[in-house]
Amino acid sequence: KQEVTQIPAALSVPEGENLVLNCSFTDSAIYNLQWFRQDPGKGLTSLLLIQSSQREQTSGRLNASLDKSSGRSTLYIAASQPGDSATYLCAVVSYNFNKFYFGSGTKLNVKP
């Protein structure tokens, strides 16, 4: 069974800092990896989806990378803002299992 781990569990940074969130997975045979954002009391919002054939995806200040061989992905947030405060989850779709496995998330707090 695929296992997805996110480190750190929580992160607090001052506004303006660049930061990296980490996601690791145990089964490297994947369809894709997706990063989500969850605000308190809300559902999940998709941020970036990286297909297994891709190495990275970018959207605005966000950049996600994927290294299948090492079972890792990173989400880079440039010039963080208080509005970025949320929980960030990564999810992996395994080739063998064809369904999503979620990490437990990183709770980010960006201080003004």
Next chain:
Amino acid sequence: DAGVIQSPRHEVTEMGQEVTLRCKPISGHNSLFWYRQTMMRGLELLIYFNNNVPIDDSGMPEDRFSAKMPNASFSTLKIQPSEPRDSAVYFCASSYGASGGTDTQYFGPGTRLTVL
């Protein structure tokens, strides 16, 4: 499009009662997913449908849980009888695509269930 719609948004019930959660996916999406989120276990996939057919229900915790998708625009998740340990936020999500997780999923706002 209004996005994925879930109802009710909040549900408080007593142990032993039947609970029905409802979901309307985004029009044109082929796959629908039910998730449960708790502090202890995080986000768990319960079941997903493709073209109204249940494909994988291995995440359904026990026989008290059942899900149906009678047509492309509606799905229900039923718990009967409910227990306090079922208290959680239940999310519905939908996506394009012929198989479970190959495309971006769009989540509804969730139903917060409290079983007393």
